[in-house]
Amino acid sequence: MGQYRTHVFVCTSGDTCPAQGEVEQFVKTLRAEALRANLKTEVRINKAGCFSQCGHGPMIVVYPDDVWYAGVQEADLKEIVESHILGGKPVERLVYNPGVKGPNKTPDAH
């Protein structure tokens, strides 16, 4: 029933979330990457509010995969698009592990 293969939401508020200008840039970059990959109709990028995961921002969530990213920086966006959205392989070093403060640098293999 979904309208998009991949629907990406960027958080826009919270203590560690990006400032409004940065969010705009995140969205712009993600959309440009999706466009460049010819995924404009398959992928949608939206801003959203606070995800209530304070201390882990800037955060991005990719649905319907339900993959969460924490501590995302502008330089990571291209990799998220290429590896995850295009390639289907989440960027493990950025995947949010709620038991760990900050991005999960050493993903649990279990």
Add this chain to the structure above:
Amino acid sequence: MGQYRTHVFVCTSGDTCPAQGEVEQFVKTLRAEALRANLKTEVRINKAGCFSQCGHGPMIVVYPDDVWYAGVQEADLKEIVESHILGGKPVERLVYNPGVKGPNKTPDAH
């Protein structure tokens, strides 16, 4: 890997989307219903931007279920929470069928 059992996004812009005040009310109502159902930590409600499905708003999308609702009215919200979010049964009369203009009043059985 997800942080919520159910993550609901309410569209906030577009020709037929609700005005800002209505969106605030939608979010407030959905959050109150989730709270009332003791689902505060399991369900997250967020505003998002335009879903690029012009003419079908107000829209709500429920992830990771990937169920889309079109033409949602305030009076429908309680039913969406009770039937879908609590009961796992989407409200078929509101489910968005992209081939149909407006909400899908007579869901296709196929």
